[in-house]
Each structure stands twice: as structure tokens, then as C-alpha cells.
Amino acid sequence: MRRLGASTRRATIEYLPAGLLLAALIAGWEAWVRIFDTRPYIMPAPSRVWTAFLETRGTLPEHITTTLSEALLGLAIAAAAGVALAAILALTPLVRRVLYPILVVSQTIPMIVLAPLLVIWFGFGMTPKVVVVALFGFFPICVSTAEGLLTADREMTGLVRSMGGGRLASLRYVEIPAALPSFFSGLKIAATYAVLGAVIGEWVGASSGLGIFITRAQTAFRVDRVFVAVAVIAVVSVALFAAVHVAARLTTPWMYVNKENKS
Amino acid sequence: MSTIDVRGLGHTFGDLRVLKDVSLQAPGGTFASIVGPSACGKSTLLRVLAGLLVPDEGTAEVGGVSTVSRPGLVSYMPQKDLLLPWRRVLGNATLGAEVGGIKRAEAKRQAGALMERFGLAGFERAWPSQLSGGMRQRLALLRTFLAPAKTMLLDEPFGALDAITRREMHGWLQSVLGAEQRTVLFITHDVEEALLLSDRVYVMSPRPGRIIADVPVTFPKPRPSGAVLAPEFIRLKAELLGALGG
Ligand SMILES: Nc1ncnc2c1ncn2[C@@H]1O[C@H](COP(=O)(O)OP(=O)(O)O)[C@@H](O)[C@H]1O
Numbered sequence: 004m005r006r007l008g009a010s011t012r013r014a015t016i017e018y019l020p021a022g023l024l025l026a027a028l029i030a031g032w033e034a035w036v037r038i039f040d041t042r043p044y045i046m047p048a049p050s051r052v053w054t055a056f057l058e059t060r061g062t063l064p065e066h067i068t069t070t071l072s073e074a075l076l077g078l079a080i081a082a083a084a085g086v087a088l089a090a091i092l093a094l095t096p097l098v099r100r101v102l103y104p105i106l107v108v109s110q111t112i113p114m115i116v117l118a119p120l121l122v123i124w125f126g127f128g129m130t131p132k133v134v135v136v137a138l139f140g141f142f143p144i145c146v147s148t149a150e151g152l153l154t155a156d157r158e159m160t161g162l163v164r165s166m167g168g169g170r171l172a173s174l175r176y177v178e179i180p181a182a183l184p185s186f187f188s189g190l191k192i193a194a195t196y197a198v199l200g201a202v203i204g205e206w207v208g209a210s211s212g213l214g215i216f217i218t219r220a221q222t223a224f225r226v227d228r229v230f231v232a233v234a235v236i237a238v239v240s241v242a243l244f245a246a247v248h249v250a251a252r253l254t255t256p257w258m259y260v261n262k263e264n265k266s
Numbered sequence: 267m268s269t270i271d272v273r274g275l276g277h278t279f280g281d282l283r284v285l286k287d288v289s290l291q292a293p294g295g296t297f298a299s300i301v302g303p304s305a306c307g308k309s310t311l312l313r314v315l316a317g318l319l320v321p322d323e324g325t326a327e328v329g330g331v332s333t334v335s336r337p338g339l340v341s342y343m344p345q346k347d348l349l350l351p352w353r354r355v356l357g358n359a360t361l362g363a364e365v366g367g368i369k370r371a372e373a374k375r376q377a378g379a380l381m382e383r384f385g386l387a388g389f390e391r392a393w394p395s396q397l398s399g400g401m402r403q404r405l406a407l408l409r410t411f412l413a414p415a416k417t418m419l420l421d422e423p424f425g426a427l428d429a430i431t432r433r434e435m436h437g438w439l440q441s442v443l444g445a446e447q448r449t450v451l452f453i454t455h456d457v458e459e460a461l462l463l464s465d466r467v468y469v470m471s472p473r474p475g476r477i478i479a480d481v482p483v484t485f486p487k488p489r490p491s492g493a494v495l496a497p498e499f500i501r502l503k504a505e506l507l508g509a510l511g512g
């Protein structure tokens with residue numbers, strides 16, 4: 004328990020400055036809107052956004068559930084496909100030479116342009132949203148995992164080989180564990196964009212989700228509700244990021260060892 | 267116990283001739299050292315014996331079997347400790363045994379029984395990054411020790427340690443090996459260390475490396491660190507330094 008208390012305190016100290024800055028910005032924003040009497044359909048005050056949040060409390064959970072499911076499913080597909088392709092890229096130099104440049108170029112396709120096309124291809128259901136999330140997340144996961152596999156210490160794989168281990172042993176004992184931290188860095192980036200990806204997918208057409216919530220708010224000039232959605236997206240994204248962080252800590256505990264701890 | 271038998275070994279990296287006609291025969295159960303100036307090809311020779319490097323010329327055999335392209339015949343401790351950061355102390359200790367086909371539970375049991383002797387008791391669940399330099403080295407040695415192949419190749423195992431830790435390790439290594447009859451090929455650039463530990467010391471020339479002296483050391487073992495002061499020890503040391511300098 005003492006350790007938990009200490010780590011909570013450390014976290015508080017670490018995030019305190021950022022929290023204070025955020026609070027100051029919100030206060031400044033509230034003051035600005037009141038002093039200049041800005042119209043709420045141009046820029047609502049934080050207090051008004053809060054009221055809008057309380058109004059929409061009843062319907063929001065359903066939208067969040069929809070968007071979060073799309074984000075999680077897309078993320079899972081991105082992780083599975085990203086790791087699979089990373090393994091192929093890392094293990095076969097020829098495929099790497101052919102595919103890697105194409106993969107990089109594919110990242111220049113703007114997702115905003117792709118989203119409507121995906122709706123045409125996959126309809127208005129959940130599929131196009133999941134595909135957008137998966138496409139967003141695939142690249143960072145694949146590239147960092149491949150990088151991790153490729154940069155595994157040659158001397159360590161040599162050591163396993165000297166013990167009589169084959170390709171599989173060197174993958175199991177060296178390359179895969181060496182690539183895990185990189186995989187999680189990629190997954191963190193993907194998780195950061197996952198909710199956003201789902202929202203972009205919903206924008207084009209959906210019956211439920213934060214994207215359609217935003218579209219409806221905009222058509223009704225309810226800018227305050229748009230801000231509610233923005234805040235919710237931020238909170239859900241941070242929660243997803245934190246979940247990946249926890250998973251990384253549990254899976255790669257050696258990355259979080261206190262190095263000062265020598266006896 | 268396996269004899270180490272190297273004949274006419276030669277190797278070139280690009281234009282760099284590293285080994286030239288290296289021959290040595292260490293009978294089974296011998297603790298043999300190789301001393302030589304840095305970059306003379308000592309590690310390269312061990313990599314050939316470990317089955318990791320195919321030499322341009324010559325043969326290398328352990329127990330009558332060629333090690334060329336045949337890893338696993340010897341237990342090899344590279345110059346860097348190469349502890350796997352993602353395995354705890356116990357997991358690193360059992361790595362060679364596990365890869366060598368010993369059941370994990372059995373490997374753990376064997377490692378557990380040796381923790382005390384290797385000065386690692388109580389650290390089974392620590393990560394390598396939490397160990398001191400001497401402990402890392404002992405752990406790498408334990409890993410080498412537990413591998414199923416009983417012939418050991420040790421590449422400057424104490425090279426990175428400070429003088430005091432190093433002296434401790436000399437006494438400790440002798441006591442650990444005292445009970446076991448193992449063939450060991452030990453690389454060092456420290457003449458005193460070689461004399462203290464070995465039954466036999468080979469001297470290698472500067473690159474391209476060749477064996478230029480083969481000195482038997484017959485003091486009774488184990489040898490306390492004070493042994494280095496004996497006149498006979500000093501005479502051998504002078505002989506080896508002469509060979510190295512010339
Ligand atoms: N894989 C390699 N490719 C090219 N040169 C190498 C390679 N390995 C070692 N060398 C070179 O061979 C020489 C001998 O190396 P090494 O056997 O490590 O020497 P030592 O262990 O005696 O210090 C050095 O000059 C080193 O730079």
C-alpha cells in the first residue's frame with residue numbers, strides 16, 4: 004500500500020503542471036466569452052458546454068459505446084494484421100524490399116478522402132468505421148514491430164545459435180521479446196488515433212456514434228454539443244492510451260525496472 | 267571429457283587476415299588459456315569453435331567432431347555477457363539449458379541449486395539490469411555452466427571487471443570448477459590471470475594471430491592469489507611476457 008501511495012503521489016506531481024495549465028486555459032476561455040459576450044453558436048463558454056453535457060448525459064453512453072466498439076475492433080484488426088505483416092517483412096528481405104516503399108507511400112492517402120469510398124464499398128454499417136480505424140492503426144503498428152524485429156541484437160541471436168538453437172528458438176528467445184516494446188509504441192500511436200478514426204468513419208454516415216452526434220449538433224448550430232463530443236473523444240482516447248500503457252507494463256515489465264535498484 | 271583440437275586454422279575478413287595457421291590441442295579436462303594482444307583474432311577463434319563462423323582454412327574439432335557450422339557442441343560465453351533483458355536472473359541462467367533441450371522445470375531446478383555457489387542467491391527474480399557487473403558476469407558464467415555441452419569457451423569473462431572484483435572471481439572460478447572436470451578454453455589478455463587459472467597457456471601473435479608459445483603451468487591447484495608472488499610464477503610470467511612482446 005505504501006508503494007501505491009508513493010506512486011499516486013509521484014503521478015500527481017508529474018501531471019500537476021499540465022492540469023494547472025489546462026484549468027487556467029479553461030478559466031481564460033470562460034472569461035473571454037463573458038467579457039466579449041461571444042455568441043454561443045460561434046464559441047460557447049465552458050460552463051455552457053458543461054450544461055450541454057448534462058443535457059446529453061442520457062444519450063451519450065450509447066454513442067460512446069458504438070464509437071468505442073468500432074475503435075477497439077479496428078485496433079484489434081490493426082494489431083493482428085500489423086504484426087502479421089511485420090513478421091513477414093522482417094523474415095523475408097525480398098518482400099520487405101517490394102512492400103515497404105508501397106506501405107510508406109500508402110500513408111499519404113488522406114483518410115478523409117478514403118472514408119466516403121469505404122462507405123460506398125462497405126455500406127453504412129459498422130464495417131467502414133472499423134476499416135478506417137484499422138487502416139489508421141495498421142501502419143504504426145506494422146512499422147514499429149518490423150523495426151523491433153529487425154533491430155534485435157545480432158549477438159544475442161548468435162548466442163542462441165551457439166546453444167544449438169534454430170530460427171524458431173532465436174525468434175522465441177530473442178527477436179519476439181526484443182520487438183515487444185516497439186510493438187507497444189506502435190499500438191500506443193494507433194490507440195491515440197483509433198477513436199478519431201471511428202469518428203471520421205461515422206461522419207460520412209451512421210445511425211449512432213460520436214461522429215453522428217457531432218454532425219447532428221452542427222446542423223442544429225449546437226456548438227456547445229460539438230465541444231461536448233470533442234471533450235468525450237479526448238477522454239476516451241486518453242483512457243484507451245492508458246489501457247495500452249497498462250498492458251505494456253504487464254507484458255514488458257523489464258522496461259519499467261528501476262535501474263537505481265542495484266544492490 | 268572432450269579434447270579441443272584445432273589445426274591449420276586460417277581466416278580473412280575482406281582484406282583483413284585475422285587468423286593464420288592456428289593449431290592447438292587441449293586434452294579433455296584441461297583448463298587452457300589463450301593470451302594475446304587485442305584484435306589478434308582470439309574472439310574469432312572462439313567463434314569458429316562455437317560453430318558460429320566458418321573458417322577459410324583448417325579444421326576445428328571438439329571431442330573428435332568438427333564444430334564447423336555445428337553450434338551446440340560447446341558452451342560458449344561471448345565477450346559481452348549478452349544477458350537477455352527480458353528474462354529474469356533465473357530465466358537467463360537456464361537459457362542455454364532450455365535451448366539445449368533440457369526441460370524447463372529441470373533446468374530451473376539445476377539453476378536453483380547453483381544460485382548460492384554463483385553468488386546469486388536471493389536474486390532469482392531480479393532483472394539483469396539490476397545486477398552489478400560482477401553478478402552479471404557470474405550469471406553469464408552460470409548460463410554457460412548449465413548448458414548441456416560440458417566443454418566451455420570463455421571469452422574474456424572478467425575483462426570488464428575492476429581489479430578487486432576480478433581477483434575475487436579468480437578464487438571463485440577455481441572453487442566452482444574444482445569439483446568438476448571440465449575442458450575450458452579461456453581467453454584473456456591478462457598474463458597473470460592466465461597463469462593463475464590454467465593448466466596450459468597459449469600465446470597468440472599480433473594479427474594475423476598464430477600460436478607462438480605453449481606454456482604448461484604445473485603449480486598445484488587451487489592457487490591462491492598470493493601464488494603470483496612465487497619465483498617460479500614470476501619466471502613463467504616473464505616467459506609469457508617475452509613471448510607476447512617478441
Ligand atoms: N565479422 C567481422 N567482420 C570484419 N572484421 C572483423 C569481424 N570480426 C572481427 N573482425 C576483425 O578481426 C580482428 C580480430 O578480431 P577479434 O577476433 O575480435 O580480436 P580479439 O578478440 O583478439 O581482440 C579485429 O581487427 C576485428 O576488427
Ligand SMILES: [Mg+2]
Nearest residue numbers: 308309310345
Ligand atoms: Mg575479443
